[in-house]
Amino acid sequence: MKLSGADIIVKTLIEQGCDVVFGYPGGQILDVYDSLYRFSGEIRHILSAHEQGAAHAADGYARATGRVGVVIATSGPGATNLVTGIATAYLDSVPMVAITGNVMTSQIGYDSFQEIDITGITLPITKHNYFVGSVEELADTIREAFQLAMSGRPGPVLIDVPKDIQKALCEYTPQEAVCPLEKRTAKDVRIQAAADCINASKRPFIYFGGGVIASDARQEMLELAETIDAPMGCSMMGLSVVPTNHPRFLGMQGMHGHYASSTAMHNADCIIALGVRFNDRVIGDKEKFAVNANIIHIDIDGSELSKTVMEAHSLRGDLKLTLQKLLPFVEEKNRSDWQADIERFKQEGALYADSRQGVTPKNVLSLLNGYLQDNTPIVTDVGQHQMWAAQYLRFKNSRRFISSGGLGTMGFGIGAAIGAAVATGEKTVLVTGDGSFAMTLQELATAVSCRLPLVILIMNNGVLGMVRQWQTLFFDKRYSNSVLDKKTDNVALIRAFGAEGEKVSDLEALQKALDNAFRAEGPYLIDCAISQDEFVLPMLPPGGTVDDIIVKAGDEA
């Protein structure tokens, strides 16, 4: 049967198992929207307020489920509005397919109305992108895009479809949903050598990241940790892989990581890095990073191996499969001296714990912890609140901490929360700051019209807290443009959007507000006032080492 290109796009999405798309219509994508209208019984479309919100929603959907998130936008500004969302997904290895319309082929290259070279623009922020030149290649291009997005190290793929291709007719035959390309494992001899290195070590440390989620390697990793008696720490992208209260889990690494976790990695003689990068936010000064440790690195992306640090053993392969091959070679050992060290690091870390009363970030988030179910998706924006959420919230299941790590996109939160809520149907929590929230709050309209069960907690300090923290520490308290001092009434705002909320300034009121929020059916906003001078601690200063950790305010002097 001959179908139009637009119908082929929608039919192929359905064929690939896509049940919901996020997007925003416009002139050059009208044909696709007409198809979405006609096939609305088979595929749901969530209309955002802005294309960026739709892109973040597709991203949040993908992070919460592991499936490919799909976003659709028109040409020109519709396409460019996706850019931040696509880049966010790229930096955090999120499988996404973006479909954009473009002007008809004969008008390409003439600076036509709403024409933009979106394949050129997104070249460095996609795994790959396509400009579809004929309707005959359209269905296979979409299939290939899905396959690329989910294979190896996942990531976003963009398909740009000129209007005449959407209108052109072509034979369409449905196919099976694509599978990821064949997974590879590291070579046996390399795995054996890495195992020897682990077996010879006295102080092994497992450092893991988002790759454990992507490869579903949690079980294998925990088995490794038990066998070799090693502690574990993670990058921010690895949060929620291991339950926060797991006895071997020391917490997040890096600039605002947990003291015991950072100290343990620094003192390790063997760092086993699993599906994780050695990002500058984690290693600080790379010349001084873990100089006494042999680094074993397993990653599906060969370009991450020995990219920033010298590695003793670089193993390229799917994490789950490679760990399965590694496990028989590692010897079961008790490393009690090392465990004694770890206990000491934990106790030292506990000394620095924040024990203040009142509306501190820790107390606010501890209250929130009481309301979280094992499967509650927790989404954040970017800044101090994000780091506090990473530090203090308790996670139980994988894919339940959703946050922009690599790109650090303020304004990510509300869109991603919408995507996560749509994907899971669960009550979804967005922890945000007044700065981040103000960037994309128009998506409240989307959340309200879809009646999504969102709890939005704004940790409102009236300033750009992370900027202010750096200005306090490194710019002699010159608070250039970081004091927001906005007169926005966030409660009136959410009411204007058609939902409820309340403002709180003490813990008792917060508890009541949380009661209300978790009872509410649709979105519910809590505007919680906190002090503008709260710090995210500990803090490893940029380019510093574990010896430079600032553990309490005043340390920096």
Add this chain to the structure above:
Amino acid sequence: MNRYTVAVLVRNQFGVLNRVTSMFRRRQFNISSLTVSETEVPEYSRITVLFDGAEMQKQQLISQLYKLPDVCFVRELSPKASVSLELMLIKLELSQSVRDTVLAIAREFDAKVVDSTEASVILQVTADSRQLDAVIDRMREFSILEICRTGCVSLEKGSTTIREIMNQ
């Protein structure tokens, strides 16, 4: 810092060169020469890259190339086991007084005179890139009007082909 010659087989498609060079640019790889042409089979184009950097950076360059879906195969070519050549056209201003000297130097480098007027000469030189640099240095004492170089192309010695190695 070393110089590496890397041959890249890519899908012969519109825009592939842009994808490769865009990646080099954003990751700040120091590329001293890049050529692209069709090959003995229509599916592939072949890119020859001369890259200056350390061993770790070269590994990174190869890994990053492999992340581009259009890249089919990457092979480092060792100077000993391969033939690398570049063609240069160099136009010189030529007064009567220096004519014989210039032509003598040209013969020394196996350069071919491809255009000659009363006031100028165009020499064609085919050699490896460093030798071409030497020709230019040598000619600086005269008046160089224009230079145009093709960039380096490279094939491995012997009967083995890059496609055979790719398919192994």
